[in-house]
Amino acid sequence: MPLNDxxxxxxxxxxxxxxxxxxxxxxxKVRQVQESLNHTNTIxxxxxxxxxxxxxxxxxxxxxxxxxxxxxxxxxTSLFNEEEQSVLRERLPKMEEQETQxxxxxxxxxxxxxxxxxxxxxxxxxxLAEDVLLLSNVLFQGDEALAxxxxxxxxxxxxSQEMGLYPVSDKVTYFMDQALAIHGEGLHK
Numbered sequence: 001m002p003l004n005d006x007x008x009x010x011x012x013x014x015x016x017x018x019x020x021x022x023x024x025x026x027x028x029k030v031r032q033v034q035e036s037l038n039h040t041n042t043i044x045x046x047x048x049x050x051x052x053x054x055x056x057x058x059x060x061x062x063x064x065x066x067x068x069x070x071x072x073x074x075x076x077t078s079l080f081n082e083e084e085q086s087v088l089r090e091r092l093p094k095m096e097e098q099e100t101q102x103x104x105x106x107x108x109x110x111x112x113x114x115x116x117x118x119x120x121x122x123x124x125x126x127x128l129a130e131d132v133l134l135l136s137n138v139l140f141q142g143d144e145a146l147a148x149x150x151x152x153x154x155x156x157x158x159x160s161q162e163m164g165l166y167p168v169s170d171k172v173t174y175f176m177d178q179a180l181a182i183h184g185e186g187l188h189k
Contacts, residue, residue: 038096045095049104049166075162079153084146091139095166106131110172120178129183132176 009018076085093100109128118124140147153159155173160166 042095125179126183129179
């Protein structure tokens with residue numbers, strides 16, 4: 001910028017106003033960098049979960065159209081009240097967060113059980129059920145009604161897709177349901 005223009009700007013606005021504008025510009029850059037980091041973490045977690053990158057699953061997660069965002073929002077409001085939505089928005093693991101690795105590990109361990117023909121009544125399944133219950137207790141903080149409601153919705157491929165939740169195979173959710181049914185009661189005590 002030419003010095004003459006800078007001089008005109010300085011004469012018309014105060015140093016404080018300049019600093020406010022500069023700060024806003026920096027904050028915007030920070031938001032952009034954070035968004036890029038979130039996308040990168042999302043991609044890393046997808047690769048951890050699937051072992052590869054599937055673009056057909058990645059694109060909807062990274063960039064939703066306005067219509068898709070509206071449909072996703074409608075699905076949430078039709079299934080959960082405002083308070084439940086607020087709790088879930090705050091507590092549910094997000095693909096861009098490193099903490100999501102705990103849930104990814106559970107899914108991968110269930111997939112290994114399925115691959116190795118390990119049954120839901122096994123010791124491995126008992127440990128998985130225990131881990132799911134521990135993570136669920138942290139996630140739902142003792143709100144069993146919300147936990148049951150969320151898991152019921154989460155197991156529905158239709159609702160999971162409508163709500164924009166990461167797809168988990170029916171085989172994985174069925175195995176976990178069986179393991180929880182077999183081992184869950186003993187783990188609550």
